[in-house]
Amino acid sequence: MSSNRRNFIKTGGLVLTGIVAGAHMVSGFVPTHSAIIAGGEGDYTLPALGYAYDALEPHIDARTMEIHHTKHHQAYISKLNAAIAKEPELKTKSLDQLLASLKTLPESVRNDIRNHGGGHWNHRFFWTVIGPGNTMPSEKLMAGIINDFGSMEAFKEQFEKKSMSVFGSGWCWLIADAKGKLMISTTSNQDNPLMDIVETKGKPILALDVWEHAYYLNYQNKRADYLKAFWHIVNWQSVNEKFES
Ligand SMILES: [Fe+2]
Known part of the structure; x- marks a missing residue:
C-alpha cells in the first residue's frame, strides 16, 4: 500500500x-x-x-x-x-x-x-x-494586505520577521480588528488573540505554529527555512473565507 x-x-x-x-x-x-x-x-x-x-x-x-x-x-x-x-x-x-x-x-x-x-x-x-491546494488570496484580501502592509511581499517579510522574533515557543498571527484592519501579532506558548489576557487581540485570519515540534524533524534549528516553506502550503481559500466572514 x-x-x-x-x-x-x-x-x-x-x-x-x-x-x-x-x-x-x-x-x-x-x-x-x-x-x-x-x-x-x-x-x-x-x-x-x-x-x-x-x-x-x-x-x-x-x-x-x-x-x-x-x-x-x-x-x-x-x-x-x-x-x-x-x-x-x-x-x-x-x-x-x-x-x-x-x-x-x-x-x-x-x-x-x-x-x-x-x-x-x-x-x-x-x-x-494550511493545505495542499494551489490557492490564491482573494481580491478583497489582497486589497486589505496592500492597504495595511504596502504589498504582499512586504506583508510576507513582516510576517517572517515577527515569526523569527518569537523567543522560544509560540505563534505568529495575521489578525483583523473590528474594522477589518489587518495586523501581525505574536503570542507565547499556546496563547492566542482571542484570549482576554493577551496584549493584542483580534480576529485570527492566518496562523503559523513556530513551536519547534512543528518543524524540527525537517528543518532542525533553521526556523527561517520553515518560514519560507510555509508560503507554499498556505490555504488561501480558507484564509480568504476567514477574512471575509
Ligand atoms: Fe504545534
Whole structure:
C-alpha cells in the first residue's frame, strides 16, 4: 500500500470524529473574537486534517504532520478534557468563550484551559489555514494586505520577521480588528488573540505554529527555512473565507 493511501486511510478514520468535534470545523467557519461561538462543546475530540499527512511534502514532512496531529494536538485535547472534568459547569461554555474569559475562570483550571484549551484552539485553526491546494488570496484580501502592509511581499517579510522574533515557543498571527484592519501579532506558548489576557487581540485570519515540534524533524534549528516553506502550503481559500466572514 502506498504511503499516500495509508495516510489517507489514517486521516479518513478521523473524519467522523472531526464531524462530531464541531460543525464550524467541517464548514470551515472559524470562531472569532468579535463573533465568539456560544454554547458548550462538551468533550473535545481530535478533528480531521482534511488531507493526508504527506500532502504537504516536501515543505512539511509526513512524520512531522502525523506526530504533530496525533500526539501533540491530541495531548492538548486530553488535558483540556481533564481540566473541564474538574469544573463540569464549564461544559456549557464554548472554547471561544472560555478563552475570552480566562481571567474569570476558576483558578483550579485557569492555567490548564489557557495552555491546553489554547493548544487545541490554535491547532484546530492551524490545520485549516494550511493545505495542499494551489490557492490564491482573494481580491478583497489582497486589497486589505496592500492597504495595511504596502504589498504582499512586504506583508510576507513582516510576517517572517515577527515569526523569527518569537523567543522560544509560540505563534505568529495575521489578525483583523473590528474594522477589518489587518495586523501581525505574536503570542507565547499556546496563547492566542482571542484570549482576554493577551496584549493584542483580534480576529485570527492566518496562523503559523513556530513551536519547534512543528518543524524540527525537517528543518532542525533553521526556523527561517520553515518560514519560507510555509508560503507554499498556505490555504488561501480558507484564509480568504476567514477574512471575509
Ligand atoms: Fe504545534
